[in-house]
Amino acid sequence: MENWLIKRAKLDPNKVALILEHADFTFQELNSCVQLFASKLFTSGIRKNDPIALFSDNCFNGYVAILALQQLGARIIMLDTELSFDSLDYQINDCKPKTILISDSAPTAEIKKVAWNQTMISDILSLNKSSDYHPITEFDNNQVASILYTPNHNDNNDIGVMLTYGNYFFSAMGTSLNLGVNQEDIWILTVPIFNTPGFSIIMRSLIYGIAVYLIDGFNVEQLNKALINERATIISLTPSMLRELLNALPQGQNYNSKFRCVFLGYGLVDNWTLLRCNMLGIPVLQSYGMTETTSNIAALSFNDAENKAGSCGQPFFTEQIRIAEINQDNIGSIEVKSPTIAIGYLNKQQLYRSRFTKDGFFKTGDMGYLDEDNFLYLKGRKEELIYRGNKIIYPKEVENTYRSINGINDICIVGSPNGGDDQVPVAYLELQKNAYLSSATLKEFGRHNLIDYQIPVEFRLIDKMPKTTSGKILHTKLLQLNYKII
Known part of the structure; x- marks a missing residue:
């Protein structure tokens, strides 16, 4: 297919493409910004099929960088800006990018510790544009458009998922x-x-x-x-x-x-x-x-x-x-x-x-x-299913039932060993400020709204639910937290 951004700029040059808090950009204006930035990336030495890691928050420069790297045909590896040093270090050494392109507005404390070639977007912007730069004319359906890391449930190391332009289309x-x-x-x-x-x-x-x-x-x-x-x-x-x-x-x-x-x-x-x-x-x-x-x-x-x-x-x-x-x-x-x-x-x-x-x-x-x-x-x-005797507990059902209680910010139900292959449900709770909920009250609520075997045997209070940036609770980290039984 023809280069998506260039095609869209031809079809709808004056249509608004991007809205920021204080500015709007048409597809034509966005394309002009992207092509200029892509030319400067070319000057920096980035070429087609180069693996480039992008460490950016939801800022204008990060948005433009994604589209500019596509113009060069680079493989974009997206890095989570809220990851710990250990996770970032693993992902970088796994994908081995030519450079890590960093947005100036992103939190850089952890990424700066990673021993790898790094380039600030502001440094790219200061470069001259290249007369030798030409955007790629077509997006191949089988070309990798992005590599995004996701948790691997088999071990503690994340997996780089390769998605193509055809996948996105x-x-x-x-x-x-x-x-x-x-x-x-x-x-x-x-x-x-x-x-x-x-x-x-x-x-x-x-x-x-x-x-x-x-x-x-x-x-x-x-x-x-x-x-x-x-x-x-x-x-x-x-x-x-x-x-x-x-x-x-x-x-x-x-x-x-x-x-x-x-x-x-x-x-x-x-x-x-x-x-x-x-x-x-x-x-x-x-x-x-x-x-x-x-x-x-x-x-x-x-x-x-x-x-x-x-x-x-x-x-x-x-x-x-x-x-x-x-x-x-x-x-x-x-x-x-x-x-x-x-x-x-x-x-x-x-x-x-x-x-x-x-x-x-x-x-x-x-x-x-x-x-x-x-x-x-x-x-x-x-x-995450809990096997209690010959019964199966689906944690999300129990969590969603308890979420109707005023004062609960978040809840996660996990299985706790109870001898052999048997498990019992245990609840981890994050409460709102000044909320008071007792174990007795929560169990009584469960008796009226759940089946007996679904009711958690213990309610553990924690300060903050550990989550990925996509909102998923990290069960492995949850089990490592200090808690108070209420």
Whole structure:
């Protein structure tokens, strides 16, 4: 396919492509900025197929750097700006980039400790443009567009997931057919650009020809202000981000008249949050996907949002989803076949091949079921299920039940050994300030809202839930924290 940015600048030169807090850029203006920056990257010595790591927050320069590296045909390795030194050091030594391109506004304390060639974006901007630079004319469907790291459940080392331009194109097609994206849509990008959902929004903007409203970090007041006063129509959020936005929404305020939906990813959302959104007239479309599937592969449509609340929707037109290894609860392993599946794991192709069935379906590691109308319901990660006697506990169900209690900021249910293969559920809690909840009160709540075997045997209070930047709770770190039994 023709270079996406250049193509879009030809088709819609005067259409707004990027919105910042104090400035708008048309596709023509954005393309001019990108080409100038790409020329300077060329001057610095970056060439086609070079692996370049990008360490950037959601800033204008980071956004432009992604598009500029694409103009050169470089392999972009996105680094999480909130990772520890050990994780960054492992990822850098795993991907071996030609250089680490660093945004001047990103937190650099940890990345600066990594012994590797590093280049500040401000240093690139000071270079002269090159007369020998020419952008690549075509994006090959099989060309690696990005490498994004995701946790590896087999060991403590993250995996570099290789996603192609073809992966992103088919992902955009599936999302568009489901959401009915139109030329007037403006997608708020507040999830990190170094994660698959954030990177995908940048790619969708070029494919759809829609504007991105770029917001750095998760500032609830700024986001609610933008959703109320600006012309944003779609926002991608995690369940925890959505809860925080609702808690901070000024009483009596509603989002702007053009706002269409919260596109919700990263797992299950509790019924209380959905009810609050319904009362406030905020459409919520739950979705399902992962890094290896180039973000979403299923999502609710507007027509089904009310009747199928709690579902992740039907598989996109581009996807095949099936349930395998169905257990006693009629829940099974979610498997998918799709053109959005990553082409490999960097330096771990044997592990990548092991994730596929003989007939080519990718084993996601998630559990769920399809109802009679082919709507997908997610029950949680396979390795997080708790086996108590002959019963199976799905932690997300228990967590979502307890989230309706006022005073609980977050909760995570884990299995604790109870002799042999038996486990019992234990709850880790993060409470709001001045909230007082006792173990007796929480167990009594459980007796009225859960089945006896689902009720946690212990409630452990912690200061802060350890999470990835995409909002997923880090279970391995959770078990290492100090806690107080309440």
